[in-house]
Amino acid sequence: MHLSRFPRSRLAHLPTPLEFLPRLTESLGGPNIYIKRDDCTGLATGGNKTRKLEFAMGEAQSLSADTIISVGAVQSNHVRQTAAAACKLGMKCELLFENRIADASSDYKTSGNVFLDRIYGANIREYDKGTDFSSAMESIADDVRANGGRPYIIPGGASNTVGALGYVNCAYELVSQANDAGLVLDHIVHATGSAGTQAGLLVGLKAIHAKIPLLGIGVAVDRPMQEQRVYDLACDTADYIGASGIIKRDDVVANCDYVGDGYGVRTDAMNDAVLGLARLEGILADPVYSGKGLAGMFDLVQKGFFADAKNIVFVHTGGSAALFAYRDQLNLDG
Numbered sequence: 001m002h003l004s005r006f007p008r009s010r011l012a013h014l015p016t017p018l019e020f021l022p023r024l025t026e027s028l029g030g031p032n033i034y035i036k037r038d039d040c041t042g043l044a045t046g047g048n049k050t051r052k053l054e055f056a057m058g059e060a061q062s063l064s065a066d067t068i069i070s071v072g073a074v075q076s077n078h079v080r081q082t083a084a085a086a087c088k089l090g091m092k093c094e095l096l097f098e099n100r101i102a103d104a105s106s107d108y109k110t111s112g113n114v115f116l117d118r119i120y121g122a123n124i125r126e127y128d129k130g131t132d133f134s135s136a137m138e139s140i141a142d143d144v145r146a147n148g149g150r151p152y153i154i155p156g157g158a159s160n161t162v163g164a165l166g167y168v169n170c171a172y173e174l175v176s177q178a179n180d181a182g183l184v185l186d187h188i189v190h191a192t193g194s195a196g197t198q199a200g201l202l203v204g205l206k207a208i209h210a211k212i213p214l215l216g217i218g219v220a221v222d223r224p225m226q227e228q229r230v231y232d233l234a235c236d237t238a239d240y241i242g243a244s245g246i247i248k249r250d251d252v253v254a255n256c257d258y259v260g261d262g263y264g265v266r267t268d269a270m271n272d273a274v275l276g277l278a279r280l281e282g283i284l285a286d287p288v289y290s291g292k293g294l295a296g297m298f299d300l301v302q303k304g305f306f307a308d309a310k311n312i313v314f315v316h317t318g319g320s321a322a323l324f325a326y327r328d329q330l331n332l333d334g
Contacts (some may be wrong), residue, residue, distance in 0.1 A: 003169055003241075006162075007058035011044035012050045013083055018313070019179045023280040030301035031186065034195065035283065036174055039290070039318035044051030044084035044116060046195050047077045051166030052158035053085045059162050061089065065152035067144045070135045071073040073264060074104065074126075077125060077319040078157045078194075080113040083120035086164025092149070093122040093139050093332040100129050101264050107330055157194030164233060167200025168207070168241065175210050176311065181218040185212050186309035189300075191293030191317055192216030192254055193263070199233035201315070204322040206238075206246045217290050217296035220263040258296040264288050266329045269295035274323075274330070285303030286319030287326045293317070 017037040020176070025033045032124060041050035057234055060068060068086045072079040072095070080096045086093035095117060096177070101108060113201070116125060141151040188205075192198040198216040205212055206214050218226045231252045238246050260267035266287055273294035275283045285291045306312055 003165060006055055007062040008054050009057040009061055009085070011043050011054050011057065011088065015042060015173045015177060016040045018174065018181070021258055021281050024277065027276070027280055028298060028301045031161045031306050032311045033301075034183075034311060034313045035314045036313055038170070039284070039316045039320065041318065042058045042319070043088070045318070045321050046083055048167075048315075049078040049081040049158055049305075051170055052086070052163035052196055053081055053166070055162050055165040055232070056154045056158045057085050057089060059150035061092070063150070063152060065091065065150045067092040067094060067149045067151045068154060069096075069137050069140050069144070069151055070154040070158075070331050071096045071098065071137060071156045073098050075102045075108060075113045075319075075325050076156075076320045077113060077262065077286070077289070077322065082154060082158075083122040086119050093120070094144070095122045095124050096133060096135065096136055096140075097124060097126045098129055098131060099126060106237055107328055114253070114320060114325070117305065118239075119261065121178045121187065122161055126196050130137060157196050159194035159196030159199070159233065161233070161237045164200035164203065164237040165241070167197050168204035168237065170315075171201045171210070172203025172208060174267070175205070175212070177206060183311060185311055185313055187213050187215060187295065187312040188315060189215045189217065189297045189312060190315035191219050192230065193219045194228070195233045197230045197315070197317060198230045198254070199237055202234045202247065202251055203237045203243070206251065207243050208243070214253065215237040215292040216254040218254050218259055219292045220259065221256065223254055223256040226256055227252045229252060232297075250283060255296055255300070258299070260290050264276070266293065266326065267295065271331050273298050275332070283309050283316070284320035285316070285321065286322045287330070289317050289319050
């Protein structure tokens with residue numbers, strides 16, 4: 001698939017590294033574990049949303065937009081990268097925060113990603129959990145137009161067909177790196193939430209007939225809801241790139257056993273995984289996405305889920321800035 005026919009703003013440092021994790025591999029006693037370092041995409045401390053934003057912001061520029069509107073949880077990695085992308089491209093940025101965490105600490109409300117959002121000068125509006133954000137963003141867009149502006153709306157996580165192109169491209173990139181290294185990949189694992197990363201990877205892998213199983217570790221909802229969300233977006237994305245029919249329902253696999261009490265709520269397994277990766281390999285994960293994704297992968301390795309695999313890859317979606325917002329919840333003696 002020739003992705004160059006889609007508008008794109010070059011924001012990320014690509015290709016991101018593909019690294020072997022020898023100490024983690026030895027510690028878990030399973031297959032060889034590699035990590036795709038999408039925490040190293042560069043923009044605003046990096047993360048997976050930058051790949052998606054390359055295509056979303058590209059479309060915004062092609063439409064001569066001057067104001068970006070997007071939404072996320074208070075500690076959203078997506079809105080942090082969106083705010084930075086708007087600065088880089090000379091656009092205004094309107095961010096809608098959803099207060100998903102009850103009784104959130106002062107650190108959660110003001111540090112980490114929120115602190116960076118304010119550094120980037122985004123206009124922040126706060127809303128209650130469960131708000132109809134499609135309507136709220138359209139209302140802001142109407143106000144922007146009424147004042148002579150040209151708004152462009154990016155959904156949460158940039159998880160639509162445009163944003164998913166970033167991970168169609170990542171699938172090509174990852175397989176190319178493996179081919180160049182003579183590395184046979186038996187499984188790809190990553191955290192899955194708003195669905196764009198998993199949907200894009202799945203479409204990319206299927207489009208090039210890679211035949212590498214893809215496993216999403218859910219961070220927000222139950223398995224039926226998550227898999228349906230990914231399937232719907234993957235089908236739409238396949239249609240968008242002109243590859244209709246390549247996605248089958250059983251291609252979509254999400255394990256949602258590691259969500260805990262909900263999105264953004266710490267778990268002991270996440271805590272152990274974040275500290276384990278940091279202390280064994282010197283790599284920071286985040287407490288919401290990559291941390292829970294790692295927790296799931298660690299557990300599945302130890303349970304023998306990957307017993308038939310020689311090499312697996314964890315796609316690191318970034319988000320370490322959020323660690324500062326959770327400093328009162330992490331057990332650093334773990």
